[in-house]
Amino acid sequence: MSIIEKAAGKLNQQPPMRPAPPPDSIPEAPVQVQPETDAPRHELNLSRLKSQNFITPEAEHSNMAEEFRMIKRPLLDHAFGQNSARVRNGNLIMVTSSLPGEGKTFSTINLAMSIAMEMGRTVLLVDADAPNPNLLKKLGVSYDKGLLDLLEDGDLKLSDVIIRTNIENLSILPAGRHNRHATELLASDAMSALLDDMAQRYPDRIILFDSPPLLVTSEASVLASHMGQIVMVVEAEKTPQPAVKQALALIEDCELTWVLLNKTRNLAGVGYYGYGYYGHS
Numbered sequence: 001m002s003i004i005e006k007a008a009g010k011l012n013q014q015p016p017m018r019p020a021p022p023p024d025s026i027p028e029a030p031v032q033v034q035p036e037t038d039a040p041r042h043e044l045n046l047s048r049l050k051s052q053n054f055i056t057p058e059a060e061h062s063n064m065a066e067e068f069r070m071i072k073r074p075l076l077d078h079a080f081g082q083n084s085a086r087v088r089n090g091n092l093i094m095v096t097s098s099l100p101g102e103g104k105t106f107s108t109i110n111l112a113m114s115i116a117m118e119m120g121r122t123v124l125l126v127d128a129d130a131p132n133p134n135l136l137k138k139l140g141v142s143y144d145k146g147l148l149d150l151l152e153d154g155d156l157k158l159s160d161v162i163i164r165t166n167i168e169n170l171s172i173l174p175a176g177r178h179n180r181h182a183t184e185l186l187a188s189d190a191m192s193a194l195l196d197d198m199a200q201r202y203p204d205r206i207i208l209f210d211s212p213p214l215l216v217t218s219e220a221s222v223l224a225s226h227m228g229q230i231v232m233v234v235e236a237e238k239t240p241q242p243a244v245k246q247a248l249a250l251i252e253d254c255e256l257t258w259v260l261l262n263k264t265r266n267l268a269g270v271g272y273y274g275y276g277y278y279g280h281s
């Protein structure tokens with residue numbers, strides 16, 4: 001039995017289900033992708049982020065920074081390196097998990113910080129958790145429009161909704177205003193065109209998506225179909241094994257899925273929250 005299965009097998013709960021939103025027609029807005037050099041710049045409070053265990057340029061030798069050096073390496077290799085030819089749009093990477101609270105947003109932010117601090121790499125961090133968009137709040141950024149507005153309003157450009165930050169290589173695309181058609185918008189042709197365009201137009205940039213839990217809403221599996229790579233977070237000693245299997249089945253069409261065991265204890269079994277097993281599913 002793998003370490004993931006052992007960790008996941010501790011509990012056997014059924015995941016909470018949320019009713020799907022009513023189907024409705026979605027306007028097919030052609031999305032305009034343009035350079036975002038004019039985008040407003042937001043000062044992230046780096047000392048506050050560091051105190052919350054996020055990687056920052058001043059904390060580049062922390063345990064967390066070391067963990068994410070290992071975690072990002074194979075992702076970058078499949079986006080730009082020797083293995084990039086094997087994955088279509090390998091620079092589109094989604095972080096997801098089976099259930100709420102397993103560490104998707106925490107891991108996405110740290111992965112984005114870690115990659116942005118690498119020379120010559122730029123990162124666009126996208127809050128694609130439309131039902132529960134809290135990535136920007138965690139970063140201390142206030143926002144208005146974002147991805148959903150971009151998909152719905154053909155007059156908006158990417159540069160109208162993107163936020164640049166005081167980390168030179170890190171930009172953020174908020175989820176946007178609440179929209180009851182979020183699932184349909186994320187599944188729309190406009191979304192496919194936007195993602196393809198972003199992946200091709202900025203081939204040296206990682207576009208990293210925070211997402212909702214796979215077993216709670218349908219948005220994450222819709223998004224998964226567009227991704228080159230998926231990082232599936234599993235919470236050590238917490239995520240039920242059937243939930244992991246069910247979630248992996250929902251994303252089995254994605255070319256490359258990595259499983260990341262989160263919230264492991266250190267060998268002494270005390271205190272330290274870290275990452276464990278990491279590999280292909």
Ligand SMILES: Nc1ncnc2c1ncn2[C@@H]1O[C@H](COP(=O)(O)OP(=O)(O)OP(=O)(O)O)[C@@H](O)[C@H]1O
Nearest residue numbers: 099100101102103104105106107213262263273274
């Ligand atoms: N490796 C870690 N070390 C320390 N804290 C962590 C770690 N992973 C997650 N956390 C903490 O666990 C909590 C849940 O994490 P997070 O919000 O990232 O989960 P999520 O999967 O995005 O949840 P949701 O499904 O509600 O969006 C947060 O308080 C986060 O700071």
Ligand SMILES: [Mg+2]
Nearest residue numbers: 104105106129
């Ligand atoms: Mg989250």
